[in-house]
Amino acid sequence: MKWDIPTLEELENIVWKCTACGNCKGTYEFGPPPTFGEICPAGVEFGFDGNMASKGKIAFARGILDGELEWNDDFLDAIYKCTVCGGCQNQCELDHKPFIPEIIESMRRKAVNDGVGPMPTQKVIAQSMRSYNNPYQGPRRVRTDWTRPFKKAGKPIKDIMKKDAPILYYVGCTGAFNLPVRNLPVATASIFQKLGLDFGILGENEICCGSTAMRLGDVDEFKRVAETNMKTFKDLHDNHGVKTIITSCAGCFRAIKKDYSLSDEYETLLGGIQVIHTTDFLYSLFKEGKMKFTREVPWKVTYHDPCHTGRHLIEYKIDKDGSQQWIGSYLGKNEEHCLYDIPREMLKALPGIDFREMDRIRSNSYCCGGGGGVMTGYGDWASKNAGLRIEEGMSTGAEHMISICPFCHFNLNEGAKRIKSPMKLYDLVELIDMALPD
Numbered sequence: 001m002k003w004d005i006p007t008l009e010e011l012e013n014i015v016w017k018c019t020a021c022g023n024c025k026g027t028y029e030f031g032p033p034p035t036f037g038e039i040c041p042a043g044v045e046f047g048f049d050g051n052m053a054s055k056g057k058i059a060f061a062r063g064i065l066d067g068e069l070e071w072n073d074d075f076l077d078a079i080y081k082c083t084v085c086g087g088c089q090n091q092c093e094l095d096h097k098p099f100i101p102e103i104i105e106s107m108r109r110k111a112v113n114d115g116v117g118p119m120p121t122q123k124v125i126a127q128s129m130r131s132y133n134n135p136y137q138g139p140r141r142v143r144t145d146w147t148r149p150f151k152k153a154g155k156p157i158k159d160i161m162k163k164d165a166p167i168l169y170y171v172g173c174t175g176a177f178n179l180p181v182r183n184l185p186v187a188t189a190s191i192f193q194k195l196g197l198d199f200g201i202l203g204e205n206e207i208c209c210g211s212t213a214m215r216l217g218d219v220d221e222f223k224r225v226a227e228t229n230m231k232t233f234k235d236l237h238d239n240h241g242v243k244t245i246i247t248s249c250a251g252c253f254r255a256i257k258k259d260y261s262l263s264d265e266y267e268t269l270l271g272g273i274q275v276i277h278t279t280d281f282l283y284s285l286f287k288e289g290k291m292k293f294t295r296e297v298p299w300k301v302t303y304h305d306p307c308h309t310g311r312h313l314i315e316y317k318i319d320k321d322g323s324q325q326w327i328g329s330y331l332g333k334n335e336e337h338c339l340y341d342i343p344r345e346m347l348k349a350l351p352g353i354d355f356r357e358m359d360r361i362r363s364n365s366y367c368c369g370g371g372g373g374v375m376t377g378y379g380d381w382a383s384k385n386a387g388l389r390i391e392e393g394m395s396t397g398a399e400h401m402i403s404i405c406p407f408c409h410f411n412l413n414e415g416a417k418r419i420k421s422p423m424k425l426y427d428l429v430e431l432i433d434m435a436l437p438d
């Protein structure tokens with residue numbers, strides 16, 4: 001299988017387009033009232049005008065390409081102290097805008113290729129992926145522990161390899177192995193059963209989507225699991241009746257939709273299969289009148305936009321042939337695939353919900369701090385950053401924060417504990433499950 005994953009060298013022309021203007025420092029909304037907010041978690045914690053934010057990281061890329069920089073600990077630290085949230089990308093308006101996270105990840109790919117990356121604390125992820133096919137060092141049999149209550153209640157969840165179903169629920173490693181996040185697959189499966197959907201899981205045969213490996217620059221490991229998954233999905237489609245893959249993890253969703261599409265066999269293997277995030281899938285049923293909320297959820301809530309279901313799904317328009325401006329110029333963006341309105345509309349439709357909006361939302365959302373390998377590599381910073389986001393949520397008067405990503409779920413709850421906030425992070429599916437009748 002051939003992959004179109006650019007090396008840093010292939011992005012050489014792009015890295016020179018950054019003017020170090022510093023626009024990527026914050027978000028601006030002209031209002032009224034006008035608002036400004038910091039957007040780069042690395043800049044907030046380590047200083048925007050040093051090496052840590054986008055312009056500093058791009059300067060490093062130039063240094064590597066020029067041959068003026070040799071790998072050293074400080075430099076490596078700087079490129080891994082980034083949540084790859086795309087906040088900087090959303091603010092920048094120059095021609096390298098579509099490629100900013102790619103520049104950062106291509107430096108990581110080079111670091112791994114040169115045998116110096118990722119950071120020592122993150123190497124456990126790479127080892128775990130090779131030994132366990134997941135980043136959590138979780139034995140295969142533990143992957144289905146969350147399904148036990150369903151079995152006990154006489155409503156077991158189908159193993160799709162043994163019993164065909166049109167829907168594969170791809171659970172993801174975080175929901176399966178990370179104990180505080182197990183509510184998420186439980187609520188998802190509970191909703192599917194309440195709605196009478198015919199679905200199954202891969203169970204012990206599920207392996208990681210490869211998102212974390214890709215974000216850390218371990219491209220060989222990413223390709224290994226991505227190729228295995230795509231072949232499994234094709235087999236499920238051809239031989240087990242699967243037409244739709246639903247994932248409730250923002251990282252899995254981005255990986256399968258976007259990272260896998262860099263393969264030359266993407267269309268051959270995944271053509272004919274709909275890959276959809278749980279929120280989007282449930283929204284369609286809601287709009288068709290197939291999901292009626294009858295129970296009150298009398299909570300004051302705010303909503304946190306995960307980077308992977310927001311900014312990471314923006315499509316950038318580039319003038320490829322110079323017919324509109326000049327070759328390679330950035331022409332604009334398309335946000336139609338970003339899950340911004342759908343979760344908000346669903347939340348507001350739940351009886352009893354009092355919805356409050358934070359200042360930094362949608363493409364200006366402030367990352368929870370857990371992405372890009374930061375939760376594993378720099379756990380203390382990840383939870384500190386999450387505490388900042390929780391404070392922002394609390395300032396709206398909300399009691400709880402809602403999101404649609406198990407990574408955000410875990411990290412924001414860690415942030416809330418750290419600042420001793422009573423606010424808790426819930427996934428939207430947990431609230432939907434509460435509002436649906438049995």
Ligand code: SF4
Nearest residue numbers: 018019021022024092
């Ligand atoms: S990345 Fe864009 S916004 Fe940031 S310093 Fe460079 S040119 Fe300016």
Ligand code: SF4
Nearest residue numbers: 040082085086087088
């Ligand atoms: S991707 Fe996010 S954390 Fe990384 S430099 Fe850009 S804004 Fe900062």
